[in-house]
Amino acid sequence: MELWTLLKLLSVLFVLSVIGLYVYRMYFDPLAKIPGPKLAAASLWYEFYYDVVRKGRYTWKIWEMHDKYGPIVRISPYEIHINDPEMIDEMFGMKTAFFATESHELHRIRRGVFAHYLSKATLLRLEPGIQSVIDKLVSRLEGLRGSGRNVNLLDVYASLTGDIIGQYAFAQPYGLLDDPDFSPYWHKLIMGVSPNGHILKQFGWMMPLMKAMPPWLVKIVQPQMMTLIEFQQEFRRQVIQAKEEITRGEKPVGQETIFYDVLTNDQVRPQEKETDHLQDEAQTIIAAGSVTTGNILAIASFYLVSNPPVLGKLQTELGNLMSKTGPLPKWQELEQLPYLTAVITESLRIGYGVSHRLQRLFPDTVFQYNGYALPPMTPVSMTTIFLHDNPTFFPDARTFRPERFLEQPSLRKYLIPFSRGSRQCAGLNLAYCELYLTLAAVFTPGRFTLELFETDISDVETKHDFLNTSPRLDSKGIRVTIN
Ligand code: HEM
Secondary structure (H helix, E strand, C coil): CCCHHHHHHHHHHHHHHHHHHHHHHHHHHHCCCCCCCCCHCCCHHHHHHHHCCCCCHHHHHHHHHHHHHEEECCCCCCCCEEECCHHHHHHHHCCCCCCCCCHHHHCCCCCCHHHHCCCHHHHHHHHHHHHHHHHHHHHHHHHHCCCCCCHHHHHHHHHHHHHHHHHHHHHHCCCCHHCCCCCHHHHHHHHCCHHHHHHHHHHHCHHHHHHCCHHHHHHCCHHHHHHHHHHHHHHHHHHHHHHHHHHHCCCCCCCHHHHHHHCCCCCCCCHHCCCCHHHHHHHHHHHCHHHHHHHHHHEEEEHHHHCHHHHHHHHHHHHHHHHCCCCCCCCCHHCCCHHHHHHHHHHHHCCEEEEECCCCCCCCCEHHHHHHHHECCCEECCCCHHHCCCCCCCCCCCCCHHHHHHHHHHHHHHHHCCCCCCCHHCCCCHHHHHHHHHHHCCCCCCCCCEEECCCCCCHCCEEECCCCEEEECCCCEEEEEEE
8 A cells, every 4th residue: 555545544544533532522421411611521632721821721711611501510521520619528528438449548558657747746746846947937037127128928938838848858957948038949949840730631651751861851842841850859869868867877866757757667568668659758748748838828928918907906816825825825825816717717718728629539439419420430620719719608709808717617618728538638737837836926916017019919819720829920929028
């Protein structure tokens, strides 16, 4: 057969298979009856366009789909999205009995290894170490008082939380807070890693390929991916260093560290101590544990500074407590404060935490909703942004009003900043500990007066979903001067 004829034949076969796949997905797929745009149901390229080409905008497209089609929509050939606050418990497995599948079981074991180190009991023991990093932040801010210099709170707080988790995970003195500019590269590095998630979703094979290529070539072909690779290599180096220290019989002085303990714990299975696995865990813990909490602290600070009556109430409450406890109340004492607790809850609501939809699979259950039955293993997702902005439960949702949780404490059940169920955030206790101690320290009455510098609401509102929330891309951050 001539080459030209062969090419024509292959082209016809390709077109026929695309048409066949389209017809199957539209009319015969078990999800075919779920409402939603035809293009989204036909191909993953629809999501790719919004998340990669338009830079993390699919979330808002999904929002439009719900406005048009109702609370259940098909957002890709495989995935269903639900927007219904009353479905939170079903969705996150609080009502469904999970039967252990291999991946659930493995997740449970692996999660168990780290759960101890991130439990409230362990953190209460480590609180003095966390407080000492916060004290360092306070003294850095004191040094800036009256200087007229502006600092970006996103960098300031990402450095704080990065130093805390770096210390706790590896006893690595990252020294982010020591940098005169609060290590702006750190926030950029972690935010820069996040958009890769969108690309990797479409091209799962890309990461192994990039890892196999020489770094100079990756830098040319896909520079964004280089950040991720460098980030992973750094954690690999830290895991190997921890292993070498243990072999030499060295022990981190004066503190517990997660990775030292995992490596020396006889109860932990050898597969959980392998370098590849620990490198992934280190990356998850450090990336998940710094910018998330840092962003919420910056958003909380923005709203406190922009709402003097709210800040006034908070400082009165803190002042009353500190008159009894002295200037350094403990986390457990701060947790008892209703207004501070409402400020933190409202900050988590308005700042969302994570902007990307949270996905669940139900291995053995047919997920029922609104007359639709989704076969087992159908990915179902929900998005924090939609729930936290729900107009029924949170009227005037973009207004910062901590009082809503004092007037109606039950509203908390419609919030999912840390997700829920067996896969909820592993670091939620550490996040709360950091939020309580840091806000109390920075907003201690009479300590600092923060003033916004060329910053407005457009520097705070989420406009892009890079898994972490991101404001408009040309924002210079949440900047303040300190007096
Ligand atoms: C305000 C701060 C934080 C927010 C809003 C947040 C939110 C989340 C969310 C939504 C998830 C995904 C859960 C899911 O898929 O359903 C998650 C996972 C995770 N987070 Fe956080 N997080 C925060 C702070 C932290 C901190 C401080 C750590 C430090 C260790 C941490 C460690 C993790 C880990 C390890 C996972 C993966 C859990 C798993 O797969 O089981 N997070 N977080």
